[in-house]
Amino acid sequence: MTKKLETGLIIGSAGLVAGGTAIVADTRGAPDAGEIAVITAVFLASFLVLLAAVRLWAPAGTRVLLPPVSLLTGLGIVMVTRLDKDLGLLQSWWLLVGSAIAGLVLFLLRRRGVEVLRRFRYLFLVGAIGLLALPLLPAGAPLRGVTINGSRLWVRLDLGSSTLSFQPGEAAKLLVVAFLASYLAERRRTLIEMRRSLGSVRIPEPRQLLPILLAAGIAFAVLVYQRDLGASLLLFAVFVTMLFAATDQASYLLAGGILVGGGAVLAHRLFDHVQTRISAWLHPFDDPAGTGFQMVQSLFALGNGGLTGTGLGSGRPDLIPAAATDFVYAAVGEELGLAGSLAVLTGFALLVGSGFRISLRAGNTFRTLLAAGLTMTLAVQTILILSGVVRLFPITGIALPFLSYGGSALLANLVLVVVLIRISHEERS
Amino acid sequence: MKHSIRRSAAGLLLLFGVVAIATTYQQAVAGADYRNDPRNPRIVFDVLLDRRGTITTADGQVVARSVVREDGSHERTYPWGERYAHIVGYASALFGETGVESARSDDLRGPEPTSIEALLDRLFRGGAGPRDLELSVVHTIQAAAASALGEQTGAVVALDPTTGAVLAYLSQPAFDPNTLLDLTSAPAGERLTGDPAQPLVDRAARRVYPPGSTFKIITATAAVEAAIAYPDTLLLDPIALPLPGSTATITNFGGGVCGDGDTVSLEWAMAISCNTAFASLGMEVGADRLIEAAETAGFNREVPFELPSVASMIPARLDDLAVVAQTAIGGRDVRASPLLMAVLGGALINDGVMMEPHVVASVIDPDGDVAERVAPRTWRTAMSTDTASILAGLLEGVVDNGTGYRAAVEGLRVGGKTGTAEVPDGPPHTWFVGFAIAPGGDTVAVAVLVESGGDRGGEGTGGSVAAPVAREVFEAWLEWVEATP
Numbered sequence: 001m002t003k004k005l006e007t008g009l010i011i012g013s014a015g016l017v018a019g020g021t022a023i024v025a026d027t028r029g030a031p032d033a034g035e036i037a038v039i040t041a042v043f044l045a046s047f048l049v050l051l052a053a054v055r056l057w058a059p060a061g062t063r064v065l066l067p068p069v070s071l072l073t074g075l076g077i078v079m080v081t082r083l084d085k086d087l088g089l090l091q092s093w094w095l096l097v098g099s100a101i102a103g104l105v106l107f108l109l110r111r112r113g114v115e116v117l118r119r120f121r122y123l124f125l126v127g128a129i130g131l132l133a134l135p136l137l138p139a140g141a142p143l144r145g146v147t148i149n150g151s152r153l154w155v156r157l158d159l160g161s162s163t164l165s166f167q168p169g170e171a172a173k174l175l176v177v178a179f180l181a182s183y184l185a186e187r188r189r190t191l192i193e194m195r196r197s198l199g200s201v202r203i204p205e206p207r208q209l210l211p212i213l214l215a216a217g218i219a220f221a222v223l224v225y226q227r228d229l230g231a232s233l234l235l236f237a238v239f240v241t242m243l244f245a246a247t248d249q250a251s252y253l254l255a256g257g258i259l260v261g262g263g264a265v266l267a268h269r270l271f272d273h274v275q276t277r278i279s280a281w282l283h284p285f286d287d288p289a290g291t292g293f294q295m296v297q298s299l300f301a302l303g304n305g306g307l308t309g310t311g312l313g314s315g316r317p318d319l320i321p322a323a324a325t326d327f328v329y330a331a332v333g334e335e336l337g338l339a340g341s342l343a344v345l346t347g348f349a350l351l352v353g354s355g356f357r358i359s360l361r362a363g364n365t366f367r368t369l370l371a372a373g374l375t376m377t378l379a380v381q382t383i384l385i386l387s388g389v390v391r392l393f394p395i396t397g398i399a400l401p402f403l404s405y406g407g408s409a410l411l412a413n414l415v416l417v418v419v420l421i422r423i424s425h426e427e428r429s
Numbered sequence: 430m431k432h433s434i435r436r437s438a439a440g441l442l443l444l445f446g447v448v449a450i451a452t453t454y455q456q457a458v459a460g461a462d463y464r465n466d467p468r469n470p471r472i473v474f475d476v477l478l479d480r481r482g483t484i485t486t487a488d489g490q491v492v493a494r495s496v497v498r499e500d501g502s503h504e505r506t507y508p509w510g511e512r513y514a515h516i517v518g519y520a521s522a523l524f525g526e527t528g529v530e531s532a533r534s535d536d537l538r539g540p541e542p543t544s545i546e547a548l549l550d551r552l553f554r555g556g557a558g559p560r561d562l563e564l565s566v567v568h569t570i571q572a573a574a575a576s577a578l579g580e581q582t583g584a585v586v587a588l589d590p591t592t593g594a595v596l597a598y599l600s601q602p603a604f605d606p607n608t609l610l611d612l613t614s615a616p617a618g619e620r621l622t623g624d625p626a627q628p629l630v631d632r633a634a635r636r637v638y639p640p641g642s643t644f645k646i647i648t649a650t651a652a653v654e655a656a657i658a659y660p661d662t663l664l665l666d667p668i669a670l671p672l673p674g675s676t677a678t679i680t681n682f683g684g685g686v687c688g689d690g691d692t693v694s695l696e697w698a699m700a701i702s703c704n705t706a707f708a709s710l711g712m713e714v715g716a717d718r719l720i721e722a723a724e725t726a727g728f729n730r731e732v733p734f735e736l737p738s739v740a741s742m743i744p745a746r747l748d749d750l751a752v753v754a755q756t757a758i759g760g761r762d763v764r765a766s767p768l769l770m771a772v773l774g775g776a777l778i779n780d781g782v783m784m785e786p787h788v789v790a791s792v793i794d795p796d797g798d799v800a801e802r803v804a805p806r807t808w809r810t811a812m813s814t815d816t817a818s819i820l821a822g823l824l825e826g827v828v829d830n831g832t833g834y835r836a837a838v839e840g841l842r843v844g845g846k847t848g849t850a851e852v853p854d855g856p857p858h859t860w861f862v863g864f865a866i867a868p869g870g871d872t873v874a875v876a877v878l879v880e881s882g883g884d885r886g887g888e889g890t891g892g893s894v895a896a897p898v899a900r901e902v903f904e905a906w907l908e909w910v911e912a913t914p
Contacts, residue, residue, distance in 0.1 A: 244433055248430060248433045288468055303461070306457065316471050316474060333452065345448060345449050348445065349445045372434045387451065391451070
């Protein structure tokens with residue numbers, strides 16, 4: 001892909017934002033022309049910042065990642081604007097902040113590349129655990145945890161008269177991947193050598209199982225203390241897949257599966273909120289006005305969209321609880337139809353495919369694992385929430401990367417993408 | 430390591446494929462079920478909050494429109510309440526759609542904004558969106574029918590016999606559609622459903638009544654078509670007609686004979702609604718020809734109409750002559766709807782041709798152009814042109830010299846047949862079925878049914894109760910014809 005094409009596609013996405021919000025304005029009566037201009041300008045500025053940062057500090061990096069990211073983010077801003085005009089404006093500002101920070105990350109990596117991250121791996125681990133624990137801060141402090149929709153995964157910071165809310169878990173997932181990539185790059189040998197075997201399957205020593213048990217413990221703690229099924233599953237799935245990738249030992253996948261199964265049974269026994277999620281998934285129409293409400297509304301929205309959708313602003317995705325965050329995919333499905341939802345899926349598949357390609361071309365173990373881990377994070381998160389929305393899997397309550405409203409998730413995913421671009425730059429230069 | 434990464438990538442991309450299949454299933458396969466699931470609030474909100482087209486009468490009265498509320502949603506209102514309830518119906522979040530609101534739902538709602546149809550509309554038809562409807566119903570005639578009927582239970586149908594365009598369509602008692610629209614209207618709906626007066630029933634098209642003497646139109650038609658009788662043909666005129674195979678007799682209304690006690694002409698027998706003469710004529714015509722004449726005139730099939738209708742009925746077999754005699758004067762098991770009788774009355778002055786009745790005259794695009802003008806459509810031929818003109822003459826005699834004199838209007842040629850249908854328990858149902866011809870050649874057909882003798886109760890007859898209602902409809906129609914260039 002030429003530079004010209006990359007730039008052109010990003011400008012095309014800005015056109016999509018302008019056109020999409022204009023259609024929304026036509027059908028919904030809001031936003032007004034000024035707001036459309038602001039949203040589009042901020043969107044374009046954000047991606048030009050990203051583009052400039054990439055040109056400066058990762059000029060040889062892949063050019064196939066930013067266009068789909070701009071398309072998905074643009075579509076997200078249009079959908080969020082359609083659901084709540086003010087959130088749409090806010091999201092575009094979050095995008096600018098996220099782009100600036102992602103640019104800053106590229107700047108910091110400009111000399112020594114991603115290798116520099118290996119030095120800070122224990123700092124990352126401590127940081128990730130600290131971030132995950134942040135929402136447990138008691139109420140009343142200037143920096144405090146808050147419970148939203150029954151999950152305690154938010155932190156609120158009082159800044160004089162206003163407050164700033166963020167989800168530290170989103171940043172934590174990047175730190176966890178960075179730590180794991182670095183840790184596994186060094187220790188994979190010791191984890192590979194398995195002397196015992198059961199039939200043809202080789203089984204690890206108890207000592208070798210320690211890390212995976214630790215990860216399972218952390219994931220379970222997240223589930224227990226923060227009631228966050230999505231983050232818990234995401235962390236654990238990424239950990240197990242990275243372990244498998246690093247060691248080539250399928251037995252880790254097996255062990256991971258057993259732990260997830262056992263954890264699921266245990267969680268189902270112990271926690272009401274897990275039970276509710278499971279029954280809302282298996283039998284949404286048993287209680288369509290109660291526990292099944294969100295699932296049922298999601299299905300109604302998808303069904304109402306049909307093949308080509310109701311058109312932007314002409315459906316009723318506002319009837320789905322959390323339409324702008326967890327269920328933005330159902331909103332896309334309703335108003336843009338199967339055509340729109342499959343386009344979104346294709347966008348993600350493109351990102352995931354490119355991410356793995358970067359990983360496979362990486363020159364050393366750390367960069368390979370880092371790129372693979374980041375890509376897996378993106379893929380697993382996307383699959384988790386999407387399979388919830390289409391009722392393949394219980395609803396896990398996690399943001400759809402780039403599309404869902406939410407500054408922390410957008411920021412984390414933009415950083416994820418620029419790190420991938422940086423890795424590909426390092427292989428080519 | 431890279432081998433495992435490749436396998437992980439393949440696994441995750443496979444999962445994307447699974448999500449794609451699941452999405453396709455939910456949107457394309459199960460989608461229609463979700464879309465039409467009664468629990469899907471979209472159905473409710475579509476009806477409740479979307480703008481629908483305006484419905485007006487032929488003379489410009491708004492009978493249904495959507496009012497914009499502050500939040501941008503819409504509220505349907507029916508400015509005339511009960512008056513047009515059985516034509517326009519309602520679009521309710523709770524009870525769905527009825528009447529024209531249902532029959533023309535697609536036009537009133539407009540095409541889905543993203544459909545191909547909407548795209549074509551935008552390109553070629555001046556914009557997509559709800560379309561307005563203009564009814565053929567004339568507000569002043571509808572008002573005259575309502576005031577003439579007063580509080581009486583019954584139905585009035587007036588239409589243009591040459592086009593089938595309905596000019597007035599009333600069923601009483603009615604209901605106020607404004608009370609049935611939103612989600613709080615369940616109690617109002619239950620009250621109406623449980624009301625013994627049955628205000629929700631459209632008596633014009635959805636109910637059939639014994640036609641009484643108005644059925645003599647069919648008997649006479651059968652006789653003329655079979656060349657058995659003409660207006661001056663003399664029929665038997667006994668004081669009581671014995672029914673073959675039984676001790677029962679048929680007598681005339683109020684007793685007595687119709688002519689000189691010996692014979693009576695068909696013309697006079699029609700004018701004064703002579704039961705004995707028509708019963709004997711019916712026996713002469715015979716069961717087969719009587720049934721055939723009725724079925725040719727639309728009995729035993731639904732009238733093709735925008736609103737739901739039921740079929741008028743005549744038994745497929747009339748077992749013996751006694752039954753034929755009673756059927757010939759509209760007794761026994763014959764049943765007719767006011768709508769069919771109006772169409773039949775119109776056929777007499779339309780060369781025997783029955784037009785399909787319709788209430789919507791035209792559909793208007795969002796930019797004001799006429800998108801569709803409902804074309805007149807022939808339903809069936811009830812009788813030959815000659816028979817029709819003979820029957821029309823007979824019915825003019827009824828109004829000029831006979832039981833229908835209260836329907837006469839100065840300046841109009843009026844014809845019609847009265848009917849007083851005895852029912853087992855309670856006062857008789859009273860009928861008037863006829864037509865009027867203006868000096869300029871314009872025509873109208875009318876059927877009036879007043880249940881249970883109306884305000885006159887047991888004293889009520891077609892001539893005294895139904896004919897005056899028809900007269901007021903004719904007068905309002907004449908005024909409208911004269912005012913319309």
